[in-house]
Amino acid sequence: MVQKIVQNATGGPCQGLDAVIFDFGGVLAEEGFFEGFKAIAARHGMDAGGLAETAVDVIRRGGYVEGRATETQFWEELRARTGLGESDEALRRELLSRFVPRGFMFTRVDKLRAAGYKVAILSDQTNWLDELDAAHGVFAHFDLVLNSYRLGKTKKDPTLFDDILAALGVAPDRALFIDDFEGHIRRARERGLHTIHYTGRQDFETRLRKFCPGLEA
Structure with a gap:
């Protein structure tokens, strides 16, 4: 309350x-979220806009942004949809360091x-x-x-x-x-x-x- x-x-x-x-x-x-995914996309030779769009879809549809899913679940689903192979810690560091x-x-x-x-x-x-x-x-x-x-x-x-x-x-x-x-x-x-x-x-x-x-x- x-x-x-x-x-x-x-x-x-x-x-x-x-x-x-x-x-x-x-x-x-x-804006660390989109800038972070831009850096991740560049490192993997991926389209930055497409990766960020997928991440937004996962974070919203999966319920992470509303506290209905865990961060681990978010990264696992994003890997399944994009093929990213880095650890949770490496990926989250790219985002949080840019906020x-x-x-x-x-x-x-x-x-x-x-x-x-x-x-x-x-x-x-x-x-x-x-x-x-x-x-x-x-x-x-x-x-x-x-x-x-x-x-x-x-x-x-x-x-x-x-x-x-x-x-x-x-x-x-x-x-x-x-x-x-x-x-x-x-x-x-x-x-x-x-x-x-x-x-x-x-x-x-x-x-x-x-x-x-x-x-x-």
């Missing part, structure tokens, strides 16, 4: 908002939190997110972390946005959601949240300034 957060921002650099919700891979950190936290994003997170805004992570990740937290101290920057692996629900289910709003105790039109996947952005917008589709640092900072003109760079 997630404890509700009751603090509220009054005034501050982001008028009209009470909470900012961040995706992890591709927003708070470099490098973006310092400038955590600077924004810390400034928002210091100004009284609720900050949260909403991620379609596996148990890897816990390992990345142990390595980089990610969770300590946030009021709330919701991860599909622990929830049994992904951002493909629009009600997940209702869940995080309820946990944060904020109305949809008082929350800003940032993600690098257009489908998640569309579903969040349909639930009434403000959104920023992350496509790169410069564009993100330009868009964030429109919501938070008083937030120092």
Whole structure:
């Protein structure tokens, strides 16, 4: 059960908002999943896009991203479908090593939190997110972390946005959601949240300034 957060921002650099919700891979950190599979594909002479597409299919259909399957089962199924011969440890290292936290994003997170805004992570990740937290101290920057692996629900289910709003105790039109996947952005917008589709640092900072003109760079 997630404890509700009751603090509220009054005034501050982001008028009209009470909470900012961040995706992890591709927003708070470099996108390690797809970059990792790109490196694995190159090493095996495989098509990078095809390998990543297969991996996404396995991780979703097999239920690993929702905590319904183990990491071992994920890698075994992926090997069966692709012929990859490396160990679990070698393969996972290629992915996890590429989820490098973006310092400038955590600077924004810390400034928002210091100004009284609720900050949260909403991620379609596996148990890897816990390992990345142990390595980089990610969770300590946030009021709330919701991860599909622990929830049994992904951002493909629009009600997940209702869940995080309820946990944060904020109305949809008082929350800003940032993600690098257009489908998640569309579903969040349909639930009434403000959104920023992350496509790169410069564009993100330009868009964030429109919501938070008083937030120092």
